[in-house]
Amino acid sequence: MNPRTANKVATAGIYTLVSIVVIILIGILGNILISGVPHLSWHFLSSEASSFQAGGGVRDQLFNSVYLLILTMIISIPIALGAAIYLAEYASDNWFTSLIRTTIEILSSLPSIVVGLFGYLLFVVQFNFGFSILAGALALTFFNLPTLTSNFEQAIDGVSQAQRDAGLALGLSNWKTIRGIVLPAALPGILTGLILSAGRIFGEAAALIYTAGQSGSTIDYANWNPFSPTSFLNIMRPAETLAVHIWKVNTEGIIPDATVVSAATSALLIIVVIIFNLGSRALGNHLYRKLTAAKAS
Numbered sequence: 001m002n003p004r005t006a007n008k009v010a011t012a013g014i015y016t017l018v019s020i021v022v023i024i025l026i027g028i029l030g031n032i033l034i035s036g037v038p039h040l041s042w043h044f045l046s047s048e049a050s051s052f053q054a055g056g057g058v059r060d061q062l063f064n065s066v067y068l069l070i071l072t073m074i075i076s077i078p079i080a081l082g083a084a085i086y087l088a089e090y091a092s093d094n095w096f097t098s099l100i101r102t103t104i105e106i107l108s109s110l111p112s113i114v115v116g117l118f119g120y121l122l123f124v125v126q127f128n129f130g131f132s133i134l135a136g137a138l139a140l141t142f143f144n145l146p147t148l149t150s151n152f153e154q155a156i157d158g159v160s161q162a163q164r165d166a167g168l169a170l171g172l173s174n175w176k177t178i179r180g181i182v183l184p185a186a187l188p189g190i191l192t193g194l195i196l197s198a199g200r201i202f203g204e205a206a207a208l209i210y211t212a213g214q215s216g217s218t219i220d221y222a223n224w225n226p227f228s229p230t231s232f233l234n235i236m237r238p239a240e241t242l243a244v245h246i247w248k249v250n251t252e253g254i255i256p257d258a259t260v261v262s263a264a265t266s267a268l269l270i271i272v273v274i275i276f277n278l279g280s281r282a283l284g285n286h287l288y289r290k291l292t293a294a295k296a297s
Contacts, residue, residue: 035242036082036153036267039260042284045268048218049245050255051071058265060219062272063232064239068212069201071235076144076197081190089294108146115143116207124211131213131238139211148197155189156182159256184288191284195277205243213238214248242269 043057050056091097119139131134157181167177183190219232226233240248246265249258 005134007112032266032270033265036265037271039264040268044117044264049215049240056255056261057169058242058245058261058268060215061240061242061245061265062268063219063221064212064215065202065241065243065269065272067232068133068136068140068208068239068241069198072140072144072201073194073198075137075141076148077194079141080145080148080152083149084156085178087149088153088156089174089182094109102147104149105176107142108150110143111206112143113206113210115139116210118142119207120210129236131211132236133212133239134235136208136212136239139207141276143204143207144197144201147200148193151193151196152186152190155186155193158189159185187284187288191280195280198276198280199273201270202276203243205241205247208241208244209247212241212244214244215240242272 012085045057045062046059047057048059049061067190087097087100091100093184116139117213119135119142122134123138124131125128127135163181163185164177168174172180218230219237220228221232223231224233225231226235228234231235231237242265244260246269249255249261249265254260255261
C-alpha cells in the first residue's frame with residue numbers, strides 16, 4: 001500500500017471512530033433530554049421535593065448542587081493551581097517529583113465510593129462535621145484535586161518556553177513571568193481542566209451519599225444567617241444534590257411519579273452542565289483575549 005492510500009485509509013478510520021463516539025454521545029444525551037425535558041416546568045424547578053406524593057420539585061437539590069460545586073472549587077482551585085505551578089515551574093526532575101506525579105495518578109483513579117467512605121470516616125465521624133455541605137465539599141476536593149492538578153500542570157507545561165525567556169529577558173522575576181505571562185497563556189487549558197472537573201463534581205453521587213447526606217429539613221431562602229440550621233448558606237446542614245436525588249427516588253420508590261422525577265432531574269442535570277460549560281468557555285475566551293490580546297483557540 002502506497003503512503004497516499006495508507007493516509008486515506010487511516011484518515012477514514014479516524015473519522016469513522018470519531019463519528020461512532022459522536023453518535024453514541026448524541027444518542028445518550030438525546031434519550032435523556034427527550035425523556036426528561038417534557039416534564040420540566042417552573043413548578044418543578046421552584047418547588048420542594050415531595051417524599052410521599054406526586055408533583056414535587058427539585059428547588060433545593062438544584063441549589064445544593066450549585067452551592068457544593070462553588071464551595072468545592074473555592075477549596076480546590078488554589079491548592080491545585082499552586083501544586084501545578086510548583087511541579088511545572090519550580091520542581092526538579094527527581095524521584096520526589098516522580099513520586100508526587102505517581103501519587104496523583106493513583107488518586108485520580110480511585111472510585112468515588114472509596115473517596116466517599118474515606119470522607120465519611122474522616123470528616124463526618126472523626127472531625128464530627130456530620131452529614132453536611134462542608135463534609136461533602138471536602139470529600140469532593142479529595143476526589144477532584146488529582147485530576148485538576150494534572151490538567152493545570154499540562155496547561156502550564158504547554159506554554160512555549162520562548163514566552164518565559166522573553167519575560168525573563170525583560171527583567172521580570174520568575175514569579176512575575178509566571179503570573180503575567182505563563183498563566184494567561186495557559187488560561188484555555190486551565191479552563192478546560194476546570195470544566196472537566198466541574199462536570200465530575202456536579203454529577204457526583206456516591207461520594208456525597210456518605211458525606212453530604214440528604215436534605216432533612218426545609219431550607220429558608222430568606223434566612224441569610226449562615227449559622228442558622230435552616231439558612232440556605234449554612235455549610236453544616238445536610239444537602240441532597242440532583243445526582244443523589246436521582247439515586248434516591250429510584251432506590252426508595254416512595255413517590256408515585258419516581259420515573260417522571262428521575263427523567264426530569266436527569267435532563268436538568270445535563271442542561272445545567274451544558275450551560276455551565278458554554279458559559280465557562282465564553283468567559284475564558286473573553287479573559288484570554290483581554291489578558292493576552294490574542295484569540296483563544
